[in-house]
Amino acid sequence: MSASSISGRVRAWAGVSDARLLLLVALGLYVLFLVAAPLQGYDLNGTFNSLRRITFLSALYGILVLALNLQWGYAGLFNIGVAGFMAVGVYTMGILSSAPTSTGAGLGLPLPVGIVGGLLAATLVGVLASLPALRLRGDYLAIVTLAAGEIIRLTIRSPVFQEVTVGGVTIGTGGPQGMQLPENPIRILFYEEPAAFASDPNAIGKAVFPFFEGFGIEDTVVVGWAYALVLILILGLVYWLLVRVGNSPFGRVLKAIREDELVASSLGKDTRWFKVKVFALGCALMGLGAILWRLSGGYTSSSSYMPIQTFYVFIALIIGGAGSNTGSVVGGAVFVALLFEGPLVIRRLISNLFEIGQVPRTFFDALGSLAGLDPGPLLAYVVTDVNISALRLVLLGVVLVYLIQRRPQGLLGHRKEVASSVDLSERSGTGGEK
Amino acid sequence: MAADAPSPTGAATEAPPAGDAASGTPSDDALLAVEDLRKSFGGIHAVDGASFGVEAGSLTALIGPNGAGKSTTFNLITGVLDPDAGSIVFDGTDITRYRPYQVANRGLVRTFQIARELDEMTVLENLMLGPRGQSGESLWRSVLPGTRRQVQAEEIELRERAWETLEFFEIDHLAEEYAGNLSGGQRKLLEMARVLMTDPEMVLLDEPLAGVNPTLSEKLLERIHELRTEGYTFLLVEHDMDVVMGHCDPIVVMHQGQVLTTGSPEEVRNDERVLEAYLGGEVGT
Numbered sequence: 001m002s003a004s005s006i007s008g009r010v011r012a013w014a015g016v017s018d019a020r021l022l023l024l025v026a027l028g029l030y031v032l033f034l035v036a037a038p039l040q041g042y043d044l045n046g047t048f049n050s051l052r053r054i055t056f057l058s059a060l061y062g063i064l065v066l067a068l069n070l071q072w073g074y075a076g077l078f079n080i081g082v083a084g085f086m087a088v089g090v091y092t093m094g095i096l097s098s099a100p101t102s103t104g105a106g107l108g109l110p111l112p113v114g115i116v117g118g119l120l121a122a123t124l125v126g127v128l129a130s131l132p133a134l135r136l137r138g139d140y141l142a143i144v145t146l147a148a149g150e151i152i153r154l155t156i157r158s159p160v161f162q163e164v165t166v167g168g169v170t171i172g173t174g175g176p177q178g179m180q181l182p183e184n185p186i187r188i189l190f191y192e193e194p195a196a197f198a199s200d201p202n203a204i205g206k207a208v209f210p211f212f213e214g215f216g217i218e219d220t221v222v223v224g225w226a227y228a229l230v231l232i233l234i235l236g237l238v239y240w241l242l243v244r245v246g247n248s249p250f251g252r253v254l255k256a257i258r259e260d261e262l263v264a265s266s267l268g269k270d271t272r273w274f275k276v277k278v279f280a281l282g283c284a285l286m287g288l289g290a291i292l293w294r295l296s297g298g299y300t301s302s303s304s305y306m307p308i309q310t311f312y313v314f315i316a317l318i319i320g321g322a323g324s325n326t327g328s329v330v331g332g333a334v335f336v337a338l339l340f341e342g343p344l345v346i347r348r349l350i351s352n353l354f355e356i357g358q359v360p361r362t363f364f365d366a367l368g369s370l371a372g373l374d375p376g377p378l379l380a381y382v383v384t385d386v387n388i389s390a391l392r393l394v395l396l397g398v399v400l401v402y403l404i405q406r407r408p409q410g411l412l413g414h415r416k417e418v419a420s421s422v423d424l425s426e427r428s429g430t431g432g433e434k
Numbered sequence: 435m436a437a438d439a440p441s442p443t444g445a446a447t448e449a450p451p452a453g454d455a456a457s458g459t460p461s462d463d464a465l466l467a468v469e470d471l472r473k474s475f476g477g478i479h480a481v482d483g484a485s486f487g488v489e490a491g492s493l494t495a496l497i498g499p500n501g502a503g504k505s506t507t508f509n510l511i512t513g514v515l516d517p518d519a520g521s522i523v524f525d526g527t528d529i530t531r532y533r534p535y536q537v538a539n540r541g542l543v544r545t546f547q548i549a550r551e552l553d554e555m556t557v558l559e560n561l562m563l564g565p566r567g568q569s570g571e572s573l574w575r576s577v578l579p580g581t582r583r584q585v586q587a588e589e590i591e592l593r594e595r596a597w598e599t600l601e602f603f604e605i606d607h608l609a610e611e612y613a614g615n616l617s618g619g620q621r622k623l624l625e626m627a628r629v630l631m632t633d634p635e636m637v638l639l640d641e642p643l644a645g646v647n648p649t650l651s652e653k654l655l656e657r658i659h660e661l662r663t664e665g666y667t668f669l670l671v672e673h674d675m676d677v678v679m680g681h682c683d684p685i686v687v688m689h690q691g692q693v694l695t696t697g698s699p700e701e702v703r704n705d706e707r708v709l710e711a712y713l714g715g716e717v718g719t
Contacts, residue, residue, distance in 0.1 A: 245576060249585065255552065259552035259555060262514065263550045265533070265535045266543065269563075418559055424596070
């Protein structure tokens, strides 16, 4: 059997349903990382951890990209303040639920209250930031959201809000030092005292940890995997929600707004109201994604909400295909695995497989040894921490340029995802009585 | 040029000068009544005190040389632009300064001079967008399990109507095509079909035949006549005089932002001032 016929069969199989397609993408990326793991010198624990990391990040990016797809892919609302709305969600949650004693003092309310509050705050700020701009053309919304995102980040970072006492209650963002957040809620499942750094495992922990320890897999990796799986579940819920939103008369109006707002309003649709609703929902989901992200580490700081964060989400959406929910999830996973983690994997791979000698001080020193046909110093120079993340940006730029030139619709943007709750091509009339 | 320009302040007093009985004052039973409508852009008075009425069930034409203010009038009626002065009454309701979606929801729907298709939506999606008051246009109704079933039932009914409308316009073979892939003429048909899906009382057609080949034009006109007998009212802007004279009655002639005359094709054809307006005042004085 030729390779092309195999790939044809795989394509035919994956084309049947979106679930299969997503499964195939996940499988492909896992296999890739499994193969790369021993080459990076990972033992089983390290391998498991590297898979956990791409699962965790893919799920988070999936949620964020889906939210942006709702705003930009469906309704054409150009929101480049994604990072800002993420920050609003996280910090509001932190202020509501962090312990009063922590850096960046909180109110110590239960975590669910904090999460709901974070979502509401992200929604509210989204609406407030967008209300004036939604009346105008798309470019203004872009400018306003970019500015709002930066204002939010700089406000959070400001020492003024590090700790504020209002009416005897002290709250704060921790300013430049960042903010301690409630402990990862998944720890409740495994530990007697989830808040304590070193706690004894509870009944579940006692049952689960030794089993994995038998394979050399550490407790933290097990806990991390549990959290990643919960995120996959939440991603599934968000996906389900947004597929329903998209495949409905509501989604149809959103698409019409994206294509030509005047036509939509000339057909009797109050487009402003649609835009406000969809912007609010999108911002809430961005807040949710960010809250889930930062809860895993129990800490956040303003540096996580630089504009680059917004562009990462955009790139993932462009890869996947704006306008497609399934494409958004695929784009998130492909972005995380290949573009975000990929360069780091290659770096570890090179350092593991080759003897990295002295790292040249400058780029020109590195180039100089090329003249002597010795690529070693250049390689060593490239795989330093600083340079590999710079190269990651170069890689992202190249991929973007290529995609915009060759495949502006992304991986799945070309598909006809008809916005309707029923199959429009099917007629009740032709198939007898309905 | 106008015989005597009305003073800017002198409001609705018998607007058009030297008009015949039919022009100017719309009769009381008109479905759409435009009264002394005014709109300027900078120093240009695009619409300068236009008044006319459209009878229910008629196929009224709005004609005039380029720059007469026809398109601006359309935009004022449909809420795309706000008038500086004057009033627009549709079906007994004052719809002056309504926003476009409010006008459409009253049952007064328009098409565009250059067909504005929603390119990256299929022909069927374009049609399904039309119907007013779809419960599935509420965010939560589309999502929640119980209400979604109702939305689906509604959509199955609308789907049937969409297919029937496509067949009526003979573009059902294009149903699943992206609207952006349609030819110019097909786009015009699609736009008409989409407007009809809103179940309007009255349709404003902005040059529905521009760029449409003669065969398709015939077909489109046939459809318009058929719909008129079903009770729809049409007001159309058109430059093709053969079409206007052969199919429309009455005809409203605009010139320099005002209504020059209103009448049957014969009356308009024999009106010296109409000829004068079209030929720039060099003939027939």
